[in-house]
Amino acid sequence: MLAESGDDGAALVAADVEVGDYRNLEDLLAFAKGCDVVTFDHEHVPSEHLQALSAAGVTVWPDANALLFAQDKAAMRRRLSELNLPAPHWADLSDAPDASAAAARLTEFGDRVGWPVIVKAISGGYDGRGVWLIHSVEDARELLAGEHRLLVEERADIDFEIAALVARSPFGQGSAWPVVETVQQDGICVEVIAPAPGLSSELAETASEIALRIAGELGVVGVLAVEMFVTRGGELLINELAMRPHNSGHWTIEGARTSQFEQHLRAVLDYPLGSTAPSAPVVVMANVLGGPEDVTPALDERVHHLMARWPDVKIHLYGKGFRPGRKVGHVTALGRELDEVRSRARAAADYLSMGDQAKVDAHD
């Protein structure tokens, strides 16, 4: 694998690590020599580099044409509109001739769909970064004059959020895991519940169909996560696409017969895809967010306590520093009763984070 440094989470456990910069074409070309297939665990490799790799004869999955729709939210919105797939109303602000034209377009949009609206950076945002809630055009003046290429979306009347995780091989085989609920806090996914408890089987089926259709229409090879809103009116609206093993699929490591990581490799290597059957009636993944440092008990001791308390909860720590709010790991709990499994996963993640909630849970 190509890693930015030997201290990267994946580099700590993988064989054959080469250190290099994914923004540097020479590094990419040198790394690709001798690879059967090149793939990613993030979407930040510049599109022109991917095209250059393909032009040099390297097999790259997902390819630049597909990955574009995960890198460029305006291209994604435009393509989904062409496909008549359900999405929030939106408008591109990036092709306005100047900031005041963009402001006029924003005003027109907000007046039409209703304020507040959501302004998003077209590329580079994640975990709530690059997303702004805008109550009036005044709120957006600084943004519009800034460096980001922007689009605007209606603020959907969200009941809850879901993710439909699928995989597709170059041969065209598709597979879907059960659709999950993704619980958000301050724009960060804190919990994933499989299967999504509040979702009707009809909506779940529709969500899977939408995700498989997007994978096919966009020519995705590998894992595709389609994040969606379920509105209070019971409608599905597509929010984001990710073309790689995704946080909303970490539950599959223990919770499904084939994990998203194994499936991604099967897909990009064009092997038949594996069974996505769940291994328990309820699976909950809770993200461990970085909390305060220098707390007592220290992390390793917390891991000991947690393993002793719940021998069946699995702990994944990524070897990252505990910056507050950063996703530094996750835990997975399996079982039969939603409330029990969920509270166990929640308490375990909070205890590892040592947030306020955790202190209560750790002493009850």
Add this chain to the structure above:
Amino acid sequence: MLAESGDDGAALVAADVEVGDYRNLEDLLAFAKGCDVVTFDHEHVPSEHLQALSAAGVTVWPDANALLFAQDKAAMRRRLSELNLPAPHWADLSDAPDASAAAARLTEFGDRVGWPVIVKAISGGYDGRGVWLIHSVEDARELLAGEHRLLVEERADIDFEIAALVARSPFGQGSAWPVVETVQQDGICVEVIAPAPGLSSELAETASEIALRIAGELGVVGVLAVEMFVTRGGELLINELAMRPHNSGHWTIEGARTSQFEQHLRAVLDYPLGSTAPSAPVVVMANVLGGPEDVTPALDERVHHLMARWPDVKIHLYGKGFRPGRKVGHVTALGRELDEVRSRARAAADYLSMGDQAKVDAHD
């Protein structure tokens, strides 16, 4: 990890591989620098080297005192006799003053317990090597004059064979997976069925208790596999000990909440042990034995066919050459119906091996 070569199965996938010789104390000492704990995936590291590592302040689990009982079958038999644990009748032939004294001892033993008897190399045997069925002392003349240190055991009246897999931490915590049946062919384990279908719950409990007791009495840290015979009289007899993740536990990778590999690491690092709950009612692991080379379809194509036919069967290939009869990989199948799961695992392993059986199964 320390590997004999970068082409070793584990070295192909592990981070931080150092190439060295486990029979060379300098290599071991150099490798151990900076390790919190040193452990093994085989039992061939010389006992005196393990003692030297411990003397140099290295934490070694299992330690030389425990590992001796997996390295030296006479020491193991003697210790189990002291503990009054059920085992075949046996006699040490290695401390006879010469070959004719050993022959006299063998004759006396065979006449007492009944011929034929089993003669075993005290160290170094595996997969049927170092084990001889002896019908009369004449059969053993060459062996007795050879280099092997030998012991003799009665030939038990075996109904079937089982393995009790447990783990123990330095803290003294023990855990046991469901007891499995191990199906042998020509002295090689070809199939592992979890839980052992023909075993009463009383005998299963007794087998687990025996394994946990051995782990405690011998001071084992890590995974311990206790291979046992179930006699036609319904008695348990201890056959062999292995102190490491073992072929009889490969089913736990997909078939149990905590795999033997995770548990071994938890144990040697003195973390609390994980849940050993099975993830399906029936789990069958079948070993892939090396078959003929240059057959059609080639291995990679066979893997494709197999994945397409059974998306839920998991294939593990160790990156070893396909020497006939050698364990080169295994497959795991999970389900509800014993016969169905077993025939699926059997056919998958045979097809990968491309033995005669496989040819039939592949075309039916």
